[in-house]
Amino acid sequence: xxxxxxxxxxxxxxYLLRDSKGKIIENPxxxxxxxxxxxxxGNAKLEKEFYSAMSNLEFLPNSPTLMNAGTKLGxxxxxxxxxxEDSLESIFDTLKLSALIHQTGGGTGFSFSRIRPKGDxxxxxxxxxxxxxxxxxxxxxxxxxxxxxxKRRGANMGILNVDHPDIIExxxxxxxxxxxxxxxxxxxxxxxxxxxxKAGKKYDLxxxxxxxxxxxxxxxxxxxxxxxxxWKTGDPGIVFLDEINRKHPLERLGKIESTNPCGEVxxxxxxxxxxxxxxxxxxxxxxxxxxxxxxxxxxxAVQFLDNVIDINKYPLPEIEKITKANRKIGLGVMGFAExxxxxxxxxxxxxxxxxADKIMEFxxxxxxxxxxxxxxxxxxxxxxxxxxWYGKYKSMRNATVTTIAPxxxxxxxxxxxxxxxPLFAVKFTRTIYEGKKLVQINSLFGKxxxxxxxxxxxxxxxxxxxxxxxxxxxxxxxxxxxxxxxxKGASKNDVRKIFLMAYDLKCKGVTVYxxxxxxxxxxxxxxxxxxx
Numbered sequence: 001x002x003x004x005x006x007x008x009x010x011x012x013x014x015y016l017l018r019d020s021k022g023k024i025i026e027n028p029x030x031x032x033x034x035x036x037x038x039x040x041x042g043n044a045k046l047e048k049e050f051y052s053a054m055s056n057l058e059f060l061p062n063s064p065t066l067m068n069a070g071t072k073l074g075x076x077x078x079x080x081x082x083x084x085e086d087s088l089e090s091i092f093d094t095l096k097l098s099a100l101i102h103q104t105g106g107g108t109g110f111s112f113s114r115i116r117p118k119g120d121x122x123x124x125x126x127x128x129x130x131x132x133x134x135x136x137x138x139x140x141x142x143x144x145x146x147x148x149x150x151k152r153r154g155a156n157m158g159i160l161n162v163d164h165p166d167i168i169e170x171x172x173x174x175x176x177x178x179x180x181x182x183x184x185x186x187x188x189x190x191x192x193x194x195x196x197x198k199a200g201k202k203y204d205l206x207x208x209x210x211x212x213x214x215x216x217x218x219x220x221x222x223x224x225x226x227x228x229x230x231w232k233t234g235d236p237g238i239v240f241l242d243e244i245n246r247k248h249p250l251e252r253l254g255k256i257e258s259t260n261p262c263g264e265v266x267x268x269x270x271x272x273x274x275x276x277x278x279x280x281x282x283x284x285x286x287x288x289x290x291x292x293x294x295x296x297x298x299x300x301a302v303q304f305l306d307n308v309i310d311i312n313k314y315p316l317p318e319i320e321k322i323t324k325a326n327r328k329i330g331l332g333v334m335g336f337a338e339x340x341x342x343x344x345x346x347x348x349x350x351x352x353x354x355x356a357d358k359i360m361e362f363x364x365x366x367x368x369x370x371x372x373x374x375x376x377x378x379x380x381x382x383x384x385x386x387x388x389w390y391g392k393y394k395s396m397r398n399a400t401v402t403t404i405a406p407x408x409x410x411x412x413x414x415x416x417x418x419x420x421x422p423l424f425a426v427k428f429t430r431t432i433y434e435g436k437k438l439v440q441i442n443s444l445f446g447k448x449x450x451x452x453x454x455x456x457x458x459x460x461x462x463x464x465x466x467x468x469x470x471x472x473x474x475x476x477x478x479x480x481x482x483x484x485x486x487x488k489g490a491s492k493n494d495v496r497k498i499f500l501m502a503y504d505l506k507c508k509g510v511t512v513y514x515x516x517x518x519x520x521x522x523x524x525x526x527x528x529x530x531x532x
Contacts, residue, residue: 003028006438007413014409015066029055031066038070039307046307049300058283058293059301060410061276064105065308074313075104076274077323078405079260079330083269084135086114086209091135095142100315102146102154109157109267111257112136113188116209117165131166133173136180143182154182155261159239161188162222165205165214171225174235177518184261185236186509187226194503197223227499230512231492237511238499239263244508249399249477250326252386263509264403264481265330270318273328273478274308275405276301280359281335281416284342289355291362298331298366305329306374306397327381330403330478331367333360335416337423341444341453347422348455348464356420356471360402364475367401374398400477412438419481420472422465423456457485458515462498470505479508488515 003011008028017026017034026034032054039061040047053059060066062078069076080101082094098108118131136158143154158180160170171187174180196203196219207214226236244256244266256266265273278297283290309327314320336356337347345351375384375395389396404419411418418424426442442454457465465484473480484498495512502510 004415010412035066035069038311039304041307041311046303050304053297053300057279057414058297059276059278060414062274063409067105073104075315076308076312077106077272078275079265079273080106081109081258081267081269081271084110084112084114086116095139097316099142099146102143104315107155107261109258109260111159113161113164114208117207120209132160133166133169140180140182156183157259157261158183158185159188159258162190162193163204163206165207171229171236174233186239187236188241189238191242193219227492227495231495231514234513234517237509239509240503243506249388250383250386262406262481264405264479266479270322272319272323273330274305275330275403276305277332277334277405277407277410279335279414279416280333281338284339287343295366298363299370301331302367302370305331325382326399327397328400329398331401332404334407334411334419336420337417338444346453346455348460353467353471356468360472360475364402371397371401402476403478404472404476404480406481420468422460423454425456426454458487462494463501466498466501466505469507473507482510484512486512486514490514
């Protein structure tokens with residue numbers, strides 16, 4: 001195991017345990033041993049396998065697991081979705097819960113679509129409702145003062161359905177760059193809306209309180225506004241709610257209305273999910289993908305993530321109950337871009353799409369097979385008979401097994417590219433916390449002579465981003481976190497094409513970011529010619 005200097009910087013800042021005086025009391029190796037021991041639950045064989053996969057940087061779990069396993073806090077999940085009903089009690093009860101989750105290192109997703117629109121009469125007081133965006137401001141302010149686990153700022157997803165009467169205010173919510181700094185925003189898109197966009201028709205805005213029409217809106221004008229704000233600010237993204245629910249393995253339990261902060265895990269109210277990612281760049285041998293080793297890592301990772309559900313300390317009884325009833329896990333990949341370079345294939349090519357198809361089909365089928373084995377050995381998840389898996393399988397441990405997370409921090413620890421993204425650049429600067437900047441240089445660039453393989457996010461035509469996302473989505477139970485990074489000169493029409501293509505290819509959501517949209521960027525390009 002060898003962590004790079006950037007990884008060490010982040011580990012010291014966020015992950016390594018400290019004593020009561022703030023002094024670091026473990027090194028990276030001890031951190032991994034702490035995690036492996038606690039997640040293995042006394043199984044020496046599993047403990048060895050978990051440690052080996054992590055120390056070889058072939059697999060890492062989500063950050064809360066690395067931070068909190070074996071500690072008094074013990075909250076190991078990254079993703080939560082909390083319900084927000086149309087009452088003051090619900091709004092502020094959920095606000096309190098979100099603060100407690102942020103304190104433990106988790107991120108929260110909310111749909112604010114049930115809150116009555118601005119201007120409605122409040123029956124109990126005869127006052128006038130202020131609308132969902134006003135309450136979102138309170139959530140944002142709360143998050144500002146509660147750092148996740150005391151180590152990173154809280155993260156939220158805010159979703160408003162496209163048929164909510166306040167949708168225009170929501171779409172414009174981040175037009176001021178200082179607004180909603182702790183939120184990713186996404187519009188909940190329906191098939192009905194997309195059909196109206198394509199047909200050039202109007203659609204009904206529905207008051208969530210009365211369930212009646214509150215007027216009509218021009219679908220294309222609303223779509224154009226979403227495009228304009230996404231082009232201008234990077235928000236909102238879009239989530240395709242009907243596609244999410246069509247593919248939800250537990251549709252009998254209710255409709256999904258929200259996702260986690262980065263969009264890769266659609267969840268029911270109070271559900272949580274723990275994630276982990278396989279570093280594909282470590283699974284190439286002599287220019288070929290080592291499927292034998294990959295299969296072993298998938299087996300190790302599924303067992304790891306399933307164990308996390310049992311040892312986790314949940315912030316609320318309702319969360320523990322539904323999480324253990326459905327046992328959703330999210331195993332994904334990272335380092336895909338480096339893997340392509342190592343096997344000599346450009347990211348923006350049909351050959352790369354074929355590789356993506358084969359590798360994600362393999363990961364998905366292996367993970368599902370292992371979950372079925374665990375179900376037979378340890379018991380099915382409680383809602384198995386209510387799921388789409390009942391009848392197809394005799395046993396199943398987990399309602400979902402696959403997710404593609406953005407792997408923002410753990411990809412730094414493993415020195416690889418994020419999720420399924422192309423290289424952002426060969427050299428770039430990453431802002432990680434409180435203005436601290438890290439310079440990242442791709443470790444393969446000086447070793448591989450074929451420089452044409454080092455195609456980067458801004459040099460790839462937008463359609464290749466979406467084609468790649470769609471291929472992975474075919475085999476992913478949950479969703480694929482994807483940001484289409486665009487050059488500063490990209491047009492609004494480019495954004496339009498991305499959104500339409502994502503819908504047509506059955507993606508579950510997508511976000512765009514145009515270079516220079518924000519004054520403060522997490523990632524910024526270097527100035528040398530090879531950096532882009």
